[in-house]
Amino acid sequence: MIETLEWTDSGVRFIDQTKLPTDETYVTCTTYGQVADVIRNMVVRGAPAIGVAAAMGVALGVKDSKAESVGELKQDFDQICEVIGQTRPTAVNLFWAIRRMRDKFEQLRARSLPQIKQALIDEALRMHAEDIAANRAMGGFGATLMPESGGVLTHCNAGALATCGYGTALGVIRAAVEQGKKIHVFADETRPFLQGSRLTAWELMKDGIPTTVISDNMAGAMMKQGKISAIVVGADRIAANGDVANKIGTYTLSILAKAHGIPFYVAAPFSTIDLDTPDGSKIPIEQRSPREITHIAGKQLTPEGVEIENPAFDVTPAKYVTAIVTERGIVRAPYLEALRQLAGEEVAK
Numbered sequence: 001m002i003e004t005l006e007w008t009d010s011g012v013r014f015i016d017q018t019k020l021p022t023d024e025t026y027v028t029c030t031t032y033g034q035v036a037d038v039i040r041n042m043v044v045r046g047a048p049a050i051g052v053a054a055a056m057g058v059a060l061g062v063k064d065s066k067a068e069s070v071g072e073l074k075q076d077f078d079q080i081c082e083v084i085g086q087t088r089p090t091a092v093n094l095f096w097a098i099r100r101m102r103d104k105f106e107q108l109r110a111r112s113l114p115q116i117k118q119a120l121i122d123e124a125l126r127m128h129a130e131d132i133a134a135n136r137a138m139g140g141f142g143a144t145l146m147p148e149s150g151g152v153l154t155h156c157n158a159g160a161l162a163t164c165g166y167g168t169a170l171g172v173i174r175a176a177v178e179q180g181k182k183i184h185v186f187a188d189e190t191r192p193f194l195q196g197s198r199l200t201a202w203e204l205m206k207d208g209i210p211t212t213v214i215s216d217n218m219a220g221a222m223m224k225q226g227k228i229s230a231i232v233v234g235a236d237r238i239a240a241n242g243d244v245a246n247k248i249g250t251y252t253l254s255i256l257a258k259a260h261g262i263p264f265y266v267a268a269p270f271s272t273i274d275l276d277t278p279d280g281s282k283i284p285i286e287q288r289s290p291r292e293i294t295h296i297a298g299k300q301l302t303p304e305g306v307e308i309e310n311p312a313f314d315v316t317p318a319k320y321v322t323a324i325v326t327e328r329g330i331v332r333a334p335y336l337e338a339l340r341q342l343a344g345e346e347v348a349k
């Protein structure tokens with residue numbers, strides 16, 4: 001399995017996703033500031049991977065703290081969380097992970113400094129393992145929605161590289177293939193960062209899953225030609241009403257899917273569901289550097305000084321989402337009730 005991110009004795013190790021698919025290289029962060037940088041620069045990306053990277057960053061910062069009392073350690077902890085919390089605004093997994101580390105710290109206040117440090121590392125490792133287990137469970141549920149054979153379109157990379165392993169949307173596809181379904185994946189290239197053509201194609205080819213890369217503007221034509229039986233994407237944040245923030249271009253796909261009568265599925269772990277955000281209009285959308293649009297591989301493609309927009313995500317209204325696949329099961333509209341019910345089950349456990 002691809003090791004997207006890993007806790008090691010020398011630091012937090014990441015596969016460098018900015019270098020794929022041509023170079024498989026790894027970066028080891030030895031400080032929490034470096035972890036914040038690799039999240040911001042998208043060496044690691046994808047909502048669940050960002051969440052676990054944040055937790056490991058917090059654990060790393062705390063481990064290296066020179067604090068001599070729990071009070072001093074808490075000050076360092078708050079500073080670390082602040083820095084990591086400023087990296088990327090849309091994927092709610094980042095804030096979910098920081099909150100979980102905060103809750104853990106509060107539970108540990110009566111312990112010694114070495115015990116607190118070790119327990120925070122353990123918590124981050126637990127989150128890593130839980131993410132893979134969630135993806136496997138999601139795959140099991142989602143595979144039932146996949147066609148026996150046919151084309152499945154996906155956007156961006158919601159695979160092993162976007163998670164701690166196996167993937168969300170690609171986990172659903174992997175599980176369907178493991179069950180013997182004959183799936184051919186269509187991977188949108190996903191301008192401007194090209195997560196589809198660089199990352200999704202790379203990891204599916206490693207698994208031997210038939211894959212065709214298309215440019216984003218070909219998706220409608222592929223649907224019209226009957227080549228797409230289903231669409232499955234991941235999510236960066238799902239609001240309480242089922243609106244889905246995901247990679248820019250997802251919204252367009254959802255409308256194309258509706259127009260062509262193709263089911264549009266979203267696969268995401270519960271850590272991506274944000275019941276505190278009532279609807280998609282309240283989800284903060286990250287604006288990234290114009291350079292991602294103006295340049296490809298260092299080559300300028302646009303006239304000097306032209307205005308650029310680069311929102312990294314858009315919001316798909318819940319009414320275009322056929323179903324949301326989580327590790328706890330599949331939910332359908334009305335999402336407000338369905339998601340609350342799913343969250344309630346967790347509280348009751």
Ligand code: MRU
Nearest residue numbers: 045046047156158162234235247
């Ligand atoms: O900007 P990115 O590459 O972090 O965006 C990633 C996506 O939009 C993914 O589809 C989403 O995080 C789901 S990953 C399982």
